[in-house]
Amino acid sequence: MVKIPRVWDRKNMILLKELTKTDFKLRYQGSVLGYLWAILRPLLMFAILYVVFSQILKFGDDIPHYPVYLLTGTVLWSFFSECTGQGIQAMVMRGDLIRKVSFPKYIVVVSSTLTAVINLCINILVVVIFALISGVSPSLSWLIVPMFIVELYALSLGISFLLGAINVKYRDVASIWEVLTQALFYTAPIIYPISMAAAMSPTAAKILLLNPISQVIQDVRYNLITKETVTTWNYIDNIWWKAVPIIIIVVLLVVGALYFRKKSKYFAEEV
């Protein structure tokens, strides 16, 4: 039987590294600003949102350090949308490889999302610098921020595996997801503070906080910027409801990984 390599097999890691390096190198080939675009994109998005929502519509006047607050949300959102966008398309984009060589397919998905991870790391640095400039004092709770980023990455991977596997056969999935992310953007408190939703209807605010993306964004803001942030944990009373975002992520990741593994045997024929 053809040897089935273990998940963390050294050879797989080398392939992962090579593919990620290639992706990373090629992404910004031929652009004058090159890699700078990775940082500029969320910053520019932030600038637009800031002018429209903070300056014109006067959102978030009651929140300390609102610009940092907004930037954190945009950076995390950019990561999520980039990660899933790349991850879902990965198998199709790398169809040439899948048809010609045999290797564990999850490597392609992971490598395509790692560029987003690298971008996020740099963007988080930008957020931290921005936070310090705007007068947020560093605290020990900054240290647990990576935990929430891992959580968001787990969510992105779960979605990428599940939808990426379906997308091999039904290419509509990637397009549907593109539209869906547009809608999802508004279900998370990125441009509007959750307090605004709470003022209208506390129940609505609670439902919004069940969204794992909202939970992560709010938790990062809570630990990074201000303890006044409303989080899933401090706003919802019932312990089971508090756990809903985590449950969603775990279920998506497990189901996604299992489904992907089951289908991956036939990717070479279908892609």
Next chain:
Amino acid sequence: MKSAIKVTGLHKSFNLPNEKAAGLKQAIFNYLKGIKGYKKQKVLKGISFEIQPGEFVGIIGRNGSGKSTLLKLLAGIYVPDSGKVEIDGTLVPFIELGVGFNPELTGRENIYLNGALLGFSNKEMDAMYDEIVKFAELEDFMGQKLKNYSSGMQVRLAFSIAIRAKGDILILDEVLAVGDAEFQQKCNDYFASLHGNQTVVLVTHSMENVRKFCDRAILIEQGKIVKEGDPDEVADAYLKLWD
């Protein structure tokens, strides 16, 4: 001695979509109408053979006879419907030359990427690198992007990786004879030198190569083995397919 490759009762079929079933809309439509949306095409119908270590075996057959599917099953790219493929040792498949080659990467980067795809570690690639470059005669171009290579140079590089890659079993799909006359001669010499030292499975349409290099040949027709044995006899049988 244990066989390098042992194939028993291999069956493989594909679901070929009818018209345009590649879409969610059509899939739902077909499902509602009770249409299967695809046609089952049997490509391999019970293939069995063994290849001993050090053997040079040619697989021949007409277009669409199932050779490439068989090779992909050997390489583990496809999974069989039924039957077994047993491989002893590491298998290096070249279903196509230069898999993953990217025009924006340098020759050097492409070698390492290609190597990683074939399952070689960086260390193993380091050991092979000089030989590959030397065989390809591209010493002065390794820092250049692949897009600046002539097509002949690209094939030479890809081909050199293929034949310099150190694996127990080498699988080649119709990739002999690339480059100019001199390079071809070099490749021929190299293949001749492999004789007895390296297990090679070669899919080809060139009967000349079958007669020249192979210890044994297998003729496949419509998913079944119709003749197996002496390369000259099998090559003759192949040519008679059109009579």
